[in-house]
Each structure stands twice: as structure tokens, then as C-alpha cells.
Amino acid sequence: xxxxxxxxxxxxxxxxxxxxxxxxxxxxxxxxxxxxxxxxxxxxxxxxxxxxxxxxxxxxxxxxxxxxxxxxxxxxxxxxxxxxxxxxxxxxxxxxxxxxxxxxxxxxxxxxxxxxxxxxxxxxxxxxxxxxxxxxxxxxxxxxxxxxx
Amino acid sequence: xxxxxxxxxxxxxxxxxxxxxxxxxxxxxxxxxxxxxxxxxxxxxxxxxxxxxxxxxxxxxxxxxxxxxxxxxxxxxxxxxxxxxxxxxxxxxxxxxxxxxxxxxxxxxxxxxxxxxxxxxxxxxxxxxxxxxxxxxxxxxxxxxxxxxxxxxxxxxxxxxxxxxxxxxxxxxxxxxxxxxxxxxxxxxxxxxxxxxxxxxxxxxxxxxxxxxxxxxxxxxxxxxxxxxxxxxxxxxxxxxxxxxxxxxxxxxxxxxxxxxxxxxxxxxxxxxxxxxxxxxxxxxxxxxxxxxxxxxxxxxxxxxxxxxxxxxxxxxxxxxxxxxxxxxxxxxxxxxxxxxxxxxxxxxxxxxxxxxxxxxxxxxxxxxxxxxxxxxxxxxxxxxxxxxxxxxxxxxxxxxxxxxxxxxxxxxxxxxx
Ligand SMILES: Cc1ncc(COP(=O)(O)O)c(C=O)c1O
Numbered sequence: 001x002x003x004x005x006x007x008x009x010x011x012x013x014x015x016x017x018x019x020x021x022x023x024x025x026x027x028x029x030x031x032x033x034x035x036x037x038x039x040x041x042x043x044x045x046x047x048x049x050x051x052x053x054x055x056x057x058x059x060x061x062x063x064x065x066x067x068x069x070x071x072x073x074x075x076x077x078x079x080x081x082x083x084x085x086x087x088x089x090x091x092x093x094x095x096x097x098x099x100x101x102x103x104x105x106x107x108x109x110x111x112x113x114x115x116x117x118x119x120x121x122x123x124x125x126x127x128x129x130x131x132x133x134x135x136x137x138x139x140x141x142x143x144x145x146x147x148x149x
Numbered sequence: 150x151x152x153x154x155x156x157x158x159x160x161x162x163x164x165x166x167x168x169x170x171x172x173x174x175x176x177x178x179x180x181x182x183x184x185x186x187x188x189x190x191x192x193x194x195x196x197x198x199x200x201x202x203x204x205x206x207x208x209x210x211x212x213x214x215x216x217x218x219x220x221x222x223x224x225x226x227x228x229x230x231x232x233x234x235x236x237x238x239x240x241x242x243x244x245x246x247x248x249x250x251x252x253x254x255x256x257x258x259x260x261x262x263x264x265x266x267x268x269x270x271x272x273x274x275x276x277x278x279x280x281x282x283x284x285x286x287x288x289x290x291x292x293x294x295x296x297x298x299x300x301x302x303x304x305x306x307x308x309x310x311x312x313x314x315x316x317x318x319x320x321x322x323x324x325x326x327x328x329x330x331x332x333x334x335x336x337x338x339x340x341x342x343x344x345x346x347x348x349x350x351x352x353x354x355x356x357x358x359x360x361x362x363x364x365x366x367x368x369x370x371x372x373x374x375x376x377x378x379x380x381x382x383x384x385x386x387x388x389x390x391x392x393x394x395x396x397x398x399x400x401x402x403x404x405x406x407x408x409x410x411x412x413x414x415x416x417x418x419x420x421x422x423x424x425x426x427x428x429x430x431x432x433x434x435x436x437x438x439x440x441x442x443x444x445x446x447x448x449x450x451x452x453x454x455x456x457x458x459x460x461x462x463x464x465x466x467x468x469x470x471x472x473x474x475x476x477x478x479x480x481x482x483x484x485x486x487x488x489x490x491x492x493x494x495x496x497x498x499x500x501x502x503x504x505x506x507x508x509x510x511x512x513x514x515x516x517x518x519x520x521x522x523x524x525x526x527x528x529x530x531x532x533x534x535x536x537x538x539x540x541x542x543x544x545x546x547x548x549x550x551x552x553x554x555x556x557x558x559x560x561x562x563x564x565x566x567x
Contacts, residue, residue, distance in 0.1 A: 006509055007506070007564055009567060012564065012567050013567050016501070016565075016567065037521065038503075038504075038505050038520070038522075038535070038536055039521075039522060039529075039535030039536050040505075041535075062535070064504075064506050065503060065506045065565075066505075066506070122509060125509065128505065
């Protein structure tokens with residue numbers, strides 16, 4: 001497989017064994033995100049502490065490997081972070097998958113999220129990777145529903 | 150002879166290897182592999198003769214049709230109306246004036262929903278469609294029903310993807326004002342028994358529209374033998390250009406229907422008090438039409454007729470049988486749509502792998518398929534699936550490409566087997 005491959009082993013592993021794949025009963029915020037074109041669906045649940053820390057983040061749903069792995073990685077990346085930090089990660093992640101941020105050259109705090117770098121070579125798949133993040137963002141804004149359309 | 154060698158032997162019905170040379174796109178490399186184009190149900194590739202005919206028209210013959218008296222316009226009108234005759238021959242329409250040029254199958258259906266539906270469908274009336282329709286043959290009828298207070302009824306489908314005619318019979322009543330069904334399902338490949346569906350509707354006095362988008366390019370269609378009231382298809386799925394399609398209608402319906410768009414070319418006389426409409430088909434062709442596309446479509450249909458629609462159907466059926474056997478031999482692959490009469494369209498799923506991932510991984514091997522709901526969400530819902538992968542074939546596909554598809558699927562499964 002070429003080094004521009006979309007499917008690193010970690011992505012495939014996480015898509016089959018996602019972390020934080022569960023509902024949160026009585027979550028402070030939640031949002032269902034949907035990609036109408038391909039039928040991907042993820043519901044993101046968040047509990048936010050008094051100081052604005054994302055104390056627990058989890059998700060449920062079904063979708064392609066990119067979407068599932070991205071949701072899994074997102075929950076681990078933002079858990080324990082402040083809301084503003086999570087939003088900043090979303091911005092960096094979004095620029096990463098759109099090819100506007102080069103993790104080798106530009107400053108960032110993406111950590112392992114850079115495993116999604118090659119999504120930028122597959123424009124039709126950008127929505128798959130960013131759907132969980134849109135859902136998280138809308139959950140924090142208390143919007144209830146997110147769509148990549 | 151081994152099975153592989155048998156697969157590699159070109160069919161006797163047509164010479165696909167030779168015909169491929171007519172299609173420049175098929176010579177492309179994709180991601181380092183020769184393109185294996187298995188998405189003809191979405192849109193077909195274009196033979197050089199169609200590309201050349203359209204550029205020749207633009208470069209040497211270009212003019213408008215019907216409006217001007219100079220030589221070029223007269224020639225353009227001749228070419229344009231010649232294409233209409235070619236389409237009439239393809240469908241065996243009794244008269245050339247029964248062929249209306251549209252933007253595509255979608256516009257043809259909307260034209261009938263507007264011109265027939267607005268005039269002849271009222272409150273409490275019913276329109277029957279089937280559970281396997283493309284959104285193009287659902288939404289216009291829903292819009293009409295909403296506007297008129299009419300109701301949509303749906304012929305159910307069995308697990309194989311065949312329409313249940315006993316249920317259809319019960320849906321037909323004196324409230325039925327139209328039956329609109331696909332000839333071939335784009336999501337499942339089922340060839341529907343339109344002859345029977347039409348006879349049963351006519352016994353109740355209801356006219357029938359057949360959506361032939363997936364049929365007209367792949368098998369002989371005889372609108373007189375079918376006795377359908379309307380038949381639509383799209384040029385771009387029939388080796389022709391985009392933006393052009395065909396509506397065939399019985400003359401007695403077309404004459405009684407409301408026009409679709411108002412404007413130039415569709416009128417006889419206009420005063421501010423009253424306009425009288427041009428005779429059919431011009432009543433339905435308002436404005437400057439897609440002249441180059443009509444001429445290109447005419448060339449595409451001549452090209453298909455030269456190969457022969459019988460030969461195309463027979464060859465594509467061989468491809469279907471081979472591909473079905475190849476896919477069925479791969480553990481974890483499930484074919485969705487196993488009707489006894491099928492066109493060369495195979496929807497499938499792979500255990501544990503989302504169709505979008507299948508689409509991307511096959512593309513890395515140069516194999517172009519479609520992944521998604523195929524603009525037929527109710528069909529997907531019927532089988533409890535958000536999406537499927539779909540390989541669809543044309544006469545320019547080769548048995549070796551079926552092997553490439555099979556190998557790419559096996560590689561996809563291996564990538565995901567962690
Ligand atoms: C069965 C069927 N009907 C209608 C259409 C719509 O055709 P078009 O988009 O060319 O108008 C399609 C195309 O996908 C189709 O497969």
C-alpha cells in the first residue's frame with residue numbers, strides 16, 4: 001500500500017475496537033451528527049465540569065472506518081481538556097484533514113491525531129473524519145444535531 | 150481449459166476488446182493501475198465518435214435550430230431532427246413526434262408529473278410507484294400528491310428484490326391515476342416485469358410511466374410491444390452527453406397534457422391575450438435546446454444500434470453471471486438483490502467493512518465502483534442497510550476486469566483483517 005494510504009493499521013484497529021464507545025446517561029450535552037450522503041451517524045455525549053473541563057466524552061453510532069476511528073481518537077484526545085482547548089484541537093484537526101496544516105512544519109498540538117493526515121489526499125472522505133468533531137462542537141453549543149451538509 | 154482461461158475468452162456475441170478501443174477514458178491509469186470502470190449505472194463512458202461528432206458540430210456546423218432561415222440553421226435543424234428519428238427507432242416509437250428531448254430521466258418524469266399530473270390528478274386520487282424506485286421517480290410524485298391532496302401507493306418488494314404483483318393488483322383501483330415504475334432497478338439490478346405491470350394498470354384504466362434510465366442503454370426496448378404510455382431515459386447513461394434525455398409518450402397523452410416550460414419555440418402564436426401552443430413534440434421543448442447534446446446523443450444511439458442491443462444484453466448477461474459467481478465465492482461478501490431476472494448491476498456488502506471504505510480501497514486498485522445509497526434510500530431501508538457497494542457493467546467491460554474486482558475485494562478484506 002502506498003504511503004498516502006488512508007488506512008493505517010491504527011485506524012483500522014480503532015474502527016473495530018473504538019474507545020469510549022458507550023452512551024453517557026444524563027449527559028450534560030449531546031449531539032447526533034449525520035452525514036446524509038453516506039449514512040454515517042454518530043452521537044457524541046459530553047459531561048463538562050464546573051471549571052469547563054470535559055470530564056467525560058463518549059460516542060455511539062455507525063459509519064465507515066474513518067468516521068469510527070476519528071470519533072474514538074477524538075474522545076481520547078479531548079477528555080480532561082478545557083473546552084477552549086478542545087475547540088482549538090478541532091480547528092487544527094479540520095485544517096489537517098483539509099491539507100491546510102502540515103504536521104511536519106506547522107505548530108500544532110494534535111499528537112496522535114496526525115494519523116489522519118492522509119485524509120487530505122481523499123477530499124470526499126474529509127467529512128467522514130470531521131463528522132464526530134462537528135457533533136462534539138454542536139454538543140458543546142447545545143445544538144442537538146449536526147450535519148456535514 | 151481452466152476457469153480463468155474461460156473467463157478471459159471474449160464472448161462470441163460481441164468483441165468487447167475491440168470496442169474498448171473506442172473509449173479514450175478506458176485507456177487511463179488510476180492510482181498506478183489500469184482503470185477498471187464498473188460505474189456505468191451512474192454514467193457511461195463516451196466513445197470517440199460521440200466526442201468527435203459534438204466537436205465537429207461546434208467547429209464546423211454550429212448554429213441554432215428552427216429559428217433562423219440561413220443555411221447553417223437549416224442544417225442544424227436537420228441534424229437535430231435526425232437525432233429524434235434515431236431515438237424513435239431505438240424505442241420503436243410509432244411516430245417521431247412522440248419523442249421529446251429533456252435534460253434527462255429526471256426532467257422527463259417531472260415533465261409528466263407536471264403536464265399530466267397537474268391536469269389529470271385530483272384530490273383523493275392515487276399514484277402507484279414501486280419500493281425500488283430511484284429518488285427521481287419518487288420525489289416528483291410526492292410533490293404532486295402534496296399539491297393535489299392525492300396519495301402515493303407503493304408496490305412492495307420481496308427479499309430477492311422482485312416486485313410482489315399480488316400486492317400490486319390490490320393497490321390498483323379506480324382511484325389510480327398513474328403507475329410509475331422503473332424498468333431496471335439501479336440499486337438492485339432487478340428487471341421488473343413491466344409488460345405485466347402495464348397490462349394490469351391498463352385493465353384499471355391507468356396509464357403507466359416506465360423509468361428506463363437503466364434499461365434503454367442495455368437491452369432492446371419496444372414501447373409499442375410494452376404498450377407503455379410514457380418511457381424516459383438519460384443520454385449520459387447511454388454513451389451520450391450529459392444534460393440530454395428522452396421522454397417518449399403516447400401522442401394522445403402528449404397532445405392533451407399541459408406544456409412544461411413556457412417560452413420560445415413551444416408556441417404557435419402569442420398575443421398578450423392568448424398563446425396557442427406548438428404541436429408535439431415542440432410544445433414541450435421551450436427555449437433553445439441542447440443542440441450539440443441532442444446531436445451527440447443521436448450518434449451515441451447509432452453507435453449502440455450498430456453493436457446491437459440484443460448483443461449488448463446477451464454479453465452483459467454473461468458478465469453478470471461471471472461477476473455474481475466471482476463475488477459469491479468470496480467469504481464475507483453478500484450480494485443484495487438476487488432477482489431471477491437481473492441486469493448487469495451487483496449491489497454488495499462485505500461483513501464488517503463500510504461501503505465507503507470498500508469504495509476507497511477499490512479505487513486504490515484502479516477499480517471504480519459506487520458506494521452509497523444510490524439515490525434509492527427507501528430500497529436501502531427495505532434491506533436494513535445504510536449503503537451498499539455497487540459494481541455495474543457495460544458492453545466495454547471484460548471478464549479480466551471481473552477478476553480485477555474480485556482480487557481488489559479480497560485485498561480489501563485482507564487490509565481490514567487485523
Ligand atoms: C433508475 C434511475 N432513474 C432515474 C435516474 C436519474 O437520471 P438522471 O440523473 O440522469 O436524470 C437514474 C440515475 O441515476 C436512475 O438510475
